Amino acid sequence: MSEPQNDEAPDWLSATELGMWQAFRNGSTYDLSVPSPLLNDPAAAGPWGEHRSVRARVVALLLLSGPSARPGRVAALKLRGAYISGTLDLAGGNVEPYVELTFCRFEREVVLPECHFTTLRLVGCVIPRLEAARLRTEGDLHLPRCQVARGIRLTDAHIGTDLLISQISVRPDSNCKSIAADGMSVGQDLQAEQIETHGEFSLRGSTVGGSLMLRGSRLRAAGQRRALNAPQLTVERSLYMTGAVVSIATGNANSTPPYGTVYTGATAGPAALPPGTEMRRFECYGGVRLDDGRVGDTVDFHQARFLMAAVEELSLRRITATELRFQCERPLEGRVVLNGAKITTLMDLSTSWPGPGGLAMGGFVYENVVPSGHFPLNRRLEWLDSATPEYSPEPYERLAQVMRNSGEDADAREVLLAKQRRRRETLTLAAKLWGYVQDWTVAYGYRPGRAALWMAMLWAGGTFAFARNAPEPLKGEEHPAWNPSLYVLDLLIPVINLGQDGHWRTEGGWQWLAAGIVLLGWILATTVAAGASRLLRRG
Secondary structure, eight states: OOOOSOSSOOTTOOHHHHHHHHHHHHTOEEEOOOSOHHHHOTTSSSOOOGGGEEEHHHHHHHHHHOOOOOTTOOOEEEEESOEEESOEEOTTOEEOSEEEEESOEESSOEEOTTOEESOEEEESOEESOEEOTTOEESSOEEOTTOEESSOEEOTTOEESSOEEOTTOEEOOOTTSEEEEOTTOEESSOEEOTTOEESSEEEOTTOEESSOEEOTTOEEEOOTTSOSEEOTTOEESSOEEOOOEEEESSOOOTTSSSSOSEEEESOOOOGGGSOTTEEEEOEEEESOEEOTTOEEEEEEEOTTEEEEOOTTOEEEOTTOEEEEEEEOSOOOSSSEEEOTTOEEEEEEEOTTTSOOTTSEEOTTOEEEEEEESSOOOHHHHHHHHHHHOSSOOHHHHHHHHHHHHHTTOHHHHHHHHHHHHHHHHTTSOHHHHHHHHHHHHHHGGGTOHHHHHHHHHHHHHHHHHHHHHSOOEESSTTOSOOOOHHHHHHHHHOTTOOOSOTTSEEOOTHHHHHHHHHHHHHHHHHHHHHHHHHHHHHHO
């Protein structure tokens, strides 16, 4: 901060501004609020009067070229309940003093492009617009409970520690964006709990060093834009788009917000909530784009609600995360797109996924599936069907591999059987008929028990037939004693010689019967052996 010529206040200041000047030098809070809570509400209609008004040019003078602090004090601008007239323009400036404006009303926009702060806190203020592209702060930027009429711009801003915008309400600008923060960098957490946006929240290419918290928030799209547009977003820890349990009647409105939040991400139902609290869902009215993002820990959609039009998407294309918790309310319209996403653990509810045509997951890679609640295999197969309106083998093979790795070999075979049945519908008529035969007889080899049953039936039937019609020996007396059971078993099991096959002459229909038993024996024995080898490997 450049040193002023002297520390005396200019003679053109009003009495209110003179009091602010002296409070700045002391580092104390300059409180212009009145006893009536209604008259202190910056969003309420009606003027606040000259006794509560300070000019924006005087605020800028204090912050950019203000007087030195009194001995033993630290200069700081702490205003409460003030009306700031004119445009507060600090563009390109270097602001060293601590700044905290609480429940203030701004007449015009706040202009902070390329401005450098240590810490900036605007709490519960009413601002026509906040223009802060390429803003830099060494510490926090706090904008909680503010109301902004024409959007916030934080493009390419750099926030040294936390960005706190919880409980903020933002209307859109002329481009239908409520918060434009493309390329923004936040050193630690971005806390945006219980916010209300009425235009696109844009975080294209932004980086958050901690967690991004959108618990209990309501995002609404405007125009043809999305509600949340955040491709190539990097979050080092977790992304929370979940419900929040909030206090109805408690909470200190004067404390550092968000206040009134009891706990978040709760799994309990309404009956289990603490007295005086309620669940506030995360709600998104419009499309969401998180393509090509990277999240270090968890993407959490617990108790979220996505209300989209038919052409809109919840898009997670090529996203990378350790865990995806898809435990939201089922979207009634729109699509959920997971194409190319890479997740280590998928936690989901059977009731959360959209119906047929509402899910796409080509190339979706996941290593573990942890269902929440009852998620039977038939519902999991419906999940695959809804993601593949046209047959694609990859989702079935991925799920089967995950189940095998988890020791669920029987379920993995059922998934692969379902894959063959879906594939059958794409074949020609002849191939489709042959597929039905394979399915009915040996279930494409995925139910070896059925093949063993067929072998037993062939053995019994063949034994009965050959017991009534013993064939002639090939070499006179050089043959073993005739045993129809061992003879049919010798035909059925091709790799074992029980001493019967090769000693008897079958002719006519009996020869065809023996050949059919040998052919079916090869097919069925191979199926049984494959099933047994899978069981042995699993053991």
